[in-house]
Amino acid sequence: MQIRYRQSVRKNRARTFWSMLLVLGILLLLLLLQTTLLPTLSVFSAVPNLSLVLCICFSLAHGGPTALVFSVFAGLLQEALNGGAMGYNALLYLMLSWICVCLSDRCSGRSMLLTPPLVFIFTLVHACLYWGAMFILWNEHGFGSLLLRHIFPSALYNTVTAPIFVFLVDKLCGIEASGRDLA
């Protein structure tokens, strides 16, 4: 009985490890696409932030500190690819991931339904905080125009792509099947 339990625990850990590797691979692929292919597929000059969508979906589905670390890693990687100073975007990712993880505890089982509207809200929050800070730093004006022309369409675009990521995170990685990170 005890041996069988240990085997089951080992099997679950292995599965979680491979799931995490797969999600990391997806993240790298998304960042690659985001910097190369997606700008050519922009709709009304809006380009989706796929890494953010993945982080939100992963945080809602997985929960726990792993999701926080994953989000920080994704944020840092995105900043590294964009160039310039690093850390702020990762901090925003951490904050949003934290909220998602907290929400996922309360809305367990309904996170799949909640994901698209949450993606929309969180994308708006992220973009407003990020670009707002940048505008203050650069001493720029016209944030309203950016909100209407870029942030809002991008948030819609992200929302449209969200179900794909919910499906990916849920089915491909098998995270939900292997049990939520309850640590």
Next chain:
Amino acid sequence: MKKGNKRRVVAVALAAALFAFMGVSYALQRAGRTNPVTQCVQTLFAPLQRGVTKGSLAMRAWMDAWVNGKRYLEENQRLKREASAQEQALMQAESIKKENERLRALLTLREGNPQFEMIGCEIIAKNDGDQFFTLQVDKGAESGIKKGDVAVTEQGLVGKVTAAGKNWAQITTILHPESVVGVRVVRTETIALAQGHFLEGNQNALILSPVLEGALPVAGDVIETSGLGGGYPKGLLVGVAEEIKRNAAQNQDFVIVRPMVEFQKLHAVMIIKM
């Protein structure tokens, strides 16, 4: 540790680490140095990004060709037709421009020589091909052209009318081996005869002979008609002395004269009525 507490600890630790990282990153940026993390990530991603971009471009081109292939083909054919028509129009315009220049030059020749009665003619045939020995013009006896009339252009002497029909005339050029023109070297005033000469592998020329020793022209001397013999009016440009050679058999010097007229570009002449 409770799951909520552990999460909180991790979050606070991450936030603290990120704040520290942010500080370092901004300091590096201020110092004008690239963040090593950025450098590393971008170095790793660059080949992948290049590959994806190239792939996506190739795919887009393929998709574009697949979707719009028929339209592109039609457009291509239409553009080819248009280009061809425009090319023809351009060539026509060029031809008209050249003809205009030619006619203007002939008009200048006529106005500059009021003592001569001149008739403008178009060359309709070059009977000896690239030898330019005989030419045929589009006007003849009907226009008053008769055998013995002289053909000229603004460049100089072309030849003499050797046959004239109702609406055509044949000109034997000065390059013809049977053509002999009485000429004069402008600088030395030496009188000589210029005869057509067939130069192998080269453009035909005239030979000036006999020329007395001591009166030999030098290369670059201008040769014009002398008017002697009555065959050609005086003062028409014939050519330029190019080379002086010695005929060992006859123990005599002769001069090769390059004609003024460019026979290969000749399209119209003026006939001076004699």
